[in-house]
């Protein structure tokens with residue numbers, strides 16, 4: 424009886440997600456070839472989302488699909504994060520900089536380095552998490568820009584979770600040696616653990632935590648934001664292939680073939696099977712963006728950053744906007760193109776802060792976040808529309 428009740432409750436709560444978990448997902452060769460960006464409203468069983476109420480079930484299915492076919496399944500959550508403060512100092516701006524080590528696994532073996540810069544005053548402050556500490560600190564002028572505008576900044580080293588090399592050693596790989604997850608999933612998991620910790624701090628506004636990252640760090644930020652509703656705003660920067668740029672129309676940018684040969688360890692080994700048949704992917708990167716909906720999402724792009732497929736990122740913006748429109752919040756997805764190449768520069772951060780001021784703090788924006796830069800290719804990109 425108890426099992427039956429549990430089963431019924433499980434079916435009721437999981438809805439459409441149940442069919443995904445109960446059934447084996449198709450082998451890559453059995454997936455249909457879809458040349459356009461796949462319809463995000465279409466379930467694997469051919470049914471289509473009809474009302475806002477059934478989007479949750481399709482969203483659960485999409486979460487399974489992106490992990491299964493592309494990034495690998497994130498390890499389970501670990502619960503309480505333990506923090507040790509290594510140092511604390513007052514900056515000229517009046518902000519406080521705290522260097523911390525987080526123990527993020529139950530055995531307290533997996534250590535993550537975090538630098539937290541907090542504006543003067545009691546808070547609570549909206550907080551931006553960036554995982555790219557492995558590439559050095561966010562430039563001081565950007566830190567000052569963020570803190571003077573009332574944002575705390577949390578910089579962590581995603582490579583503490585998984586090294587950025589083609590070997591599965593250390594970090595999360597030691598804890599979950601059987602996992603199919605690649606480095607991007609491990610890094611996304613790291614974002615989630617930092618969010619766990621930030622939510623315990625009284626000076627952090629836990630309802631206003633934004634996440635960002637550059638390039639491979641942007642791919643991780645997008646995945647992390649897609650999979651965790653506690654993240655209030657997601658801002659991948661120049662994230663390109665397997666980030667905010669689509670696989671099906673790579674334009675002059677990186678392809679799935681290239682990224683899985685140069686960086687195979689970023690993904691589940693399954694992704695490689697889609698090489699030369701990317702049109703069998705049952706989603707594309709607009710689907711990751713759609714997973715963030717209805718929460719705010721901004722992608723920031725460089726006009727000379729061709730490798731990151733800016734026109735394909737514009738296309739995923741337009742396609743994902745169909746989902747945002749369906750959910751009644753078309754203004755919550757944005758895109759900004761700036762002059763220049765591949766970098767996480769001050770103008771990108773200013774775009775993020777302006778967008779966050781609007782979306783998280785309700786300040787009226789003085790700029791637009793919906794301006795296309797490239798010829799509108801949506802007619803050739805997708806034919807479906809929101810129900």
Ligand code: GTR
Nearest residue numbers: 637638639640663664677682
């Ligand atoms: C490139 C890679 C891109 C991007 C970039 C980066 O070599 O092809 O996908 O991630 O590195 O992370 O800077």
